[in-house]
Amino acid sequence: MMSTVRLTMAQALTRYLAAQMTEIDGERLTIFGGVWAIFGHGNVAGLGEALWHERERLPTFRAHNEQAMAHAAIAYAKAKMRRRFMAATTSIGPGATNLVTAAALAHVNRLPVLLLPGDVFANRIPDPVLQQVEDFGDGTVSANDCFRPVSRYFDRITRPEQIIPALARAMQVLTDPAECGPVTLALCQDVQAEAYDYPESFFAERLWTPRRPRPDRGELAAAAAALKAARKPLIVAGGGLLYSGASDELARFSAATGIPVCETQGGKSAMPDDDALNMAAVGVTGTSAANRLAAEADLILAIGTRLQDFTTGSWALFAAQQKTVIGLNIQPFDAGKHRALPLVADAREGLAELTEAIGSWKAPESWTAHAKAGKANWRKEADKATAATNAALPSDAQVIGAVQRALGSDVILLHAAGGLPGELHKLWQAGPPGSYHAEYGYSCMGYEIAGGLGAKMARPDQEVVVMVGDGSYLMLNSEIATSVMLGLKLTIVLLDNRGFGCINRLQNATGGQSFNNLLRDARHETLPEIDFVAHAASMGAIATKATSIAELESALAAAKGNTRTTVVVIDTDPLISTGAGGAWWDVAVPEVSEREQVRAARADYDTRRKHQNIGN
Ligand SMILES: Cc1ncc(C[n+]2csc(CCOP(=O)(O)OP(=O)(O)O)c2C)c(N)n1
Numbered sequence: 001m002m003s004t005v006r007l008t009m010a011q012a013l014t015r016y017l018a019a020q021m022t023e024i025d026g027e028r029l030t031i032f033g034g035v036w037a038i039f040g041h042g043n044v045a046g047l048g049e050a051l052w053h054e055r056e057r058l059p060t061f062r063a064h065n066e067q068a069m070a071h072a073a074i075a076y077a078k079a080k081m082r083r084r085f086m087a088a089t090t091s092i093g094p095g096a097t098n099l100v101t102a103a104a105l106a107h108v109n110r111l112p113v114l115l116l117p118g119d120v121f122a123n124r125i126p127d128p129v130l131q132q133v134e135d136f137g138d139g140t141v142s143a144n145d146c147f148r149p150v151s152r153y154f155d156r157i158t159r160p161e162q163i164i165p166a167l168a169r170a171m172q173v174l175t176d177p178a179e180c181g182p183v184t185l186a187l188c189q190d191v192q193a194e195a196y197d198y199p200e201s202f203f204a205e206r207l208w209t210p211r212r213p214r215p216d217r218g219e220l221a222a223a224a225a226a227l228k229a230a231r232k233p234l235i236v237a238g239g240g241l242l243y244s245g246a247s248d249e250l251a252r253f254s255a256a257t258g259i260p261v262c263e264t265q266g267g268k269s270a271m272p273d274d275d276a277l278n279m280a281a282v283g284v285t286g287t288s289a290a291n292r293l294a295a296e297a298d299l300i301l302a303i304g305t306r307l308q309d310f311t312t313g314s315w316a317l318f319a320a321q322q323k324t325v326i327g328l329n330i331q332p333f334d335a336g337k338h339r340a341l342p343l344v345a346d347a348r349e350g351l352a353e354l355t356e357a358i359g360s361w362k363a364p365e366s367w368t369a370h371a372k373a374g375k376a377n378w379r380k381e382a383d384k385a386t387a388a389t390n391a392a393l394p395s396d397a398q399v400i401g402a403v404q405r406a407l408g409s410d411v412i413l414l415h416a417a418g419g420l421p422g423e424l425h426k427l428w429q430a431g432p433p434g435s436y437h438a439e440y441g442y443s444c445m446g447y448e449i450a451g452g453l454g455a456k457m458a459r460p461d462q463e464v465v466v467m468v469g470d471g472s473y474l475m476l477n478s479e480i481a482t483s484v485m486l487g488l489k490l491t492i493v494l495l496d497n498r499g500f501g502c503i504n505r506l507q508n509a510t511g512g513q514s515f516n517n518l519l520r521d522a523r524h525e526t527l528p529e530i531d532f533v534a535h536a537a538s539m540g541a542i543a544t545k546a547t548s549i550a551e552l553e554s555a556l557a558a559a560k561g562n563t564r565t566t567v568v569v570i571d572t573d574p575l576i577s578t579g580a581g582g583a584w585w586d587v588a589v590p591e592v593s594e595r596e597q598v599r600a601a602r603a604d605y606d607t608r609r610k611h612q613n614i615g616n
């Protein structure tokens, strides 16, 4: 007879999660780093009770906002290079839908997170329960259906035994490097509390280690032949390369072949910034070194990248008419983008086999030298942009320079939205792989502080430096209090330019009048003067204001010794961004307008769109 154990569905679920293991550097660990929870009706009685039983193997953490706690979970997975991850559970209704934005963020960024929103009663007897969305024509709909398009796998658990196949599928998705993303298991509240005789074998420890598929022979031969025919090859390194741990392989490949490398937001820190063949940032927020090569390249080896518009300059950046793209990617969906020759494989395995397949082939020396000269020039431009200043209102770039001088590169630098991503992509000199943590797939305001907390949980040995604008800070800052409560120190640099600076600049660049972005341009009775120092201090942070770049540098140097979350606020100029480098970005300008500036911007837009390589 099969041996069974009688448990509630929630108890079985937590027991199962606690038994899923992984191995990192020879150490055996639970693959779940813990569970974030905000309880309410729909999860407190069922899952809440079960988490209490498992609190040793599967620690529970409390946050202040469901979206934020999921951001923390997602950042944890990113900082762990997807080798470990977390779960997040909410009540039904608003608690659950607060998670939806975070689900989309994980979906776009291909990051694993297990979302466990509570759901309405499967038996429907007490309907409509508090917070239930009632569909007049469909009894199976609940608020959690919002998760479907933003989950890699979605299921609603309406019977206790359903978790047996559902959790197996969940683990497969969470640990699959190609499919990886958010998994949502909506847990009907009555079913969480319902008992079932689960087989003991369901709770046996299970070890998960990353799969590393090697390339198909035919695809490898085609890619190697294309590469050997190239005169101006360029590597675009994306986030998948970092997740694969392929940095050393990339450095070897680039050094052996003389092929220059450039990095997407997700791929930045794949190669040391000071490597002469690392052109650093590519695309809309790219360096002059990378973008001039992109404009000329006849072969682009795109590794582990989704090739989003910021990378391709909306497909106007890679300008050569005759060119080949090789898509080295573990996900066929990405590998074949833009008519690429697909090379479906793990990045490290793929690079290793490509190295072998091309033998002693090297890129023409003149191309390598051209790349190196461009990089040296870019460093001079970047140093100019980030140099110290006495200006009353420094630029974002000058603040970045100060942070870099005070803290160096061996920190985890984290950011997500506003003007900072573009400036940091260009100007930050990243340290070792993973030291640059950009959420620029969804570029979600409010990721920054909660994300910093997750990154710090993943890498407690590292200084985690969060750079955030006043707009993003105001949108979601509550996990400062959680970071203080958990004793997880963040260093937060808050750039206060009194509003949505980058969108105001975009508005002006598309011919628009400054309107509704900076506080001063928004309808107001009183112009807000927000005291961010007092605000952060009220949550327990050590908070100071720097009134100059010099003060910022000394405040950050002093913050190194702090063990509590530290917030340093500095006022910045909303109108300046770094002109050097960069590329066009397709933002649709109105075809008809009373404004002369809009008409001019549209004319320019029409011209620029002609340079988009559509399907080429
Ligand atoms: C949740 C969310 N809402 C809206 C946006 C669109 N958006 C991108 S940046 C930005 C302004 C950010 O302001 P702030 O953080 O102060 O940075 P700044 O632009 O001033 O550098 C807005 C509204 C977004 N990315 N995320």
Ligand SMILES: [Mg+2]
Binding pocket: 418, 469, 470, 471, 495, 496, 497, 498, 499, 500, 501
């Ligand atoms: Mg701002």
